[in-house]
Amino acid sequence: MITRKKALAMALAGLFLLPLSGCTNDSATPEAGKPGAAKIEVPSRPTRESEPMGALKFGDHEAKIYTFKGSGDTILVGSDRTFSATPEALYYTRDNPGENPRDYVLFRQEYKGEALVGEPQPLDHLGKHNTWFQTSGNTVFYQVNESPLTKLSWYDGKSVQHGEQLGDNSGKSVSKMDFVIARESNDAYYLSSVLDKETKIRHNIVYHSTFADGKLSEGEKLFEQSDHPEFEGTFRVRFADKDRLIVSAEKKKEDKGSPIITFYEIDKQGNILGTYDDGDNTAFSCATLTTNYFIRVDSRKKGQVFRIFDRSNGQLIAEVPVYDGSADAPKLMAKCLWTVTGNDVIAYDEGQKKLYRIDF
Numbered sequence: 001m002i003t004r005k006k007a008l009a010m011a012l013a014g015l016f017l018l019p020l021s022g023c024t025n026d027s028a029t030p031e032a033g034k035p036g037a038a039k040i041e042v043p044s045r046p047t048r049e050s051e052p053m054g055a056l057k058f059g060d061h062e063a064k065i066y067t068f069k070g071s072g073d074t075i076l077v078g079s080d081r082t083f084s085a086t087p088e089a090l091y092y093t094r095d096n097p098g099e100n101p102r103d104y105v106l107f108r109q110e111y112k113g114e115a116l117v118g119e120p121q122p123l124d125h126l127g128k129h130n131t132w133f134q135t136s137g138n139t140v141f142y143q144v145n146e147s148p149l150t151k152l153s154w155y156d157g158k159s160v161q162h163g164e165q166l167g168d169n170s171g172k173s174v175s176k177m178d179f180v181i182a183r184e185s186n187d188a189y190y191l192s193s194v195l196d197k198e199t200k201i202r203h204n205i206v207y208h209s210t211f212a213d214g215k216l217s218e219g220e221k222l223f224e225q226s227d228h229p230e231f232e233g234t235f236r237v238r239f240a241d242k243d244r245l246i247v248s249a250e251k252k253k254e255d256k257g258s259p260i261i262t263f264y265e266i267d268k269q270g271n272i273l274g275t276y277d278d279g280d281n282t283a284f285s286c287a288t289l290t291t292n293y294f295i296r297v298d299s300r301k302k303g304q305v306f307r308i309f310d311r312s313n314g315q316l317i318a319e320v321p322v323y324d325g326s327a328d329a330p331k332l333m334a335k336c337l338w339t340v341t342g343n344d345v346i347a348y349d350e351g352q353k354k355l356y357r358i359d360f
Contacts, residue, residue: 040292040310040317043342045359050114054330056358058308058318065330066114068346068355083348084133084140085340090116090355091133091140091155093126103127106142108155114357124153124160134181135338136211141181152179152216163214178237183289183339185242186210190219191235204235206247208268223270230264230272238263239289244273246289258283263296265311274314279307288337288345293317293360295345297334304333308360332356 040061052064083092090109104126110117124142134141141154152163178191188209193202203226207219222245225231234250245266250259261284263276278284281298288295294309303323310317322330335350343360 040312042292042360045342045344048113048357048359053356054332056306056308056320056322056330056360058320061360063358063360065332065347066357066359068111068357069115082133083336083338084135085338085346086135086138086140087341088138088157090346091123091135091142106155123155134179135183136181136186137184141211143179161214163216180237180240180245181211182240182242186212187240187242188216189222189237189240189245191237192219206237206245206270208245222268223266227270228264228272230262233259238287241289241291243267246294258299263287263294265294265314276307276309276314279305279316279319281305281307286334286337288339290339290343290345290360292343295337295360297337306334 040059042061048064048066050066050069053067054065056063056065083090085091088110090111091106092109093104093106105122106124106126107120108123109120139154139156141152143152154161154163179188180190181188188211189206190209191204191206194205195202203224205224206222208222209219210217225235231247231249232251236248236250237245238248239246245268246263247266248261248263250261252259260278262278265273265276267273276287276294276296278296278298281300283299285297285299285304287297289311292311294311296307296309297304298307300321303321306318306320306322308317308320309315323333332347333349333351334347336348338346340346340357345358345360347356347358348354349356
């Protein structure tokens with residue numbers, strides 16, 4: 001039976017534009033919404049020195065999984081907003097060892113391959129405010145709440161810089177959860193709640209901006225949440241690259257179970273290009289955007305499933321189960337995912353307190 005949600009996903013999948021750079025599809029296009037085995041050319045990567053602990057198999061491809069050495073000893077990840085990675089280092093926050101358990105510090109941990117190198121280095125004192133991270137190339141962006149507004153800071157590999165506040169006192173405010181920097185470009189997007197002074201009603205508006213010379217440009221309105229009826233419920237900006245933005249809409253289930261979270265890919269004109277749904281799994285866990293794929297991890301009654309989508313056409317390539325009790329399923333329960341570069345992803349397993357590299 002095709003649900004209303006699946007019908008919408010199938011209809012929207014046909015609206016995708018031309019493939020992104022580096023994406024080709026030389027086999028028959030699979031039916032929308034069903035796993036397919038399309039041939040995809042992916043960016044090259046260096047040969048790994050360590051042996052993989054397993055692999056996620058989909059189509060004619062194996063995404064090999066590697067364990068970070070020593071990761072369980074030094075890094076505890078609270079959420080996908082308190083950790084990030086560049087090709088050379090991991091960035092995370094943790095309580096400052098001392099009398100105040102909520103005195104947060106930003107740390108940088110170098111790594112090479114799948115091995116942590118040296119000791120973590122403190123970069124910035126955040127006080128009582130934890131933060132979130134975004135990365136663009138080798139630059140790490142993070143925010144600290146300074147009521148009533150949010151200040152953007154960044155580390156460019158050399159030094160920490162504290163920039164301007166996001167939002168202003170004229171009625172436009174920006175939540176720390178609703179700002180994204182595009183990977184490998186200077187595009188930035190943020191969701192702002194704008195107060196209409198006449199009606200006293202707040203409108204959720206997504207703005208497109210750029211980050212250059214340590215400053216954000218004045219944002220241009222991309223679209224309003226009410227422009228798209230699909231975006232009812234809790235709405236957030238999630239990921240971005242040089243061409244597109246990914247947003248999510250969260251709807252409550254009638255049975256009061258875990259909410260339904262659907263992701264939408266949007267171009268720079270504010271048009272919806274496609275949908276990445278949950279496949280009627282029980283609950284959303286985490287997601288990430290890579291060069292070729294959109295990857296979301298959803299929980300099932302037993303284990304998890306990696307739903308892997310081809311970004312060039314919006315097709316669901318595969319559903320790969322993990323930790324479901326089967327003999328060949330990798331023993332990995334992903335709480336968080338982060339894209340380092342290309343299709344190289346880092347996953348955090350909270351139960352094992354370990355980091356893994358997955359080469360999609």
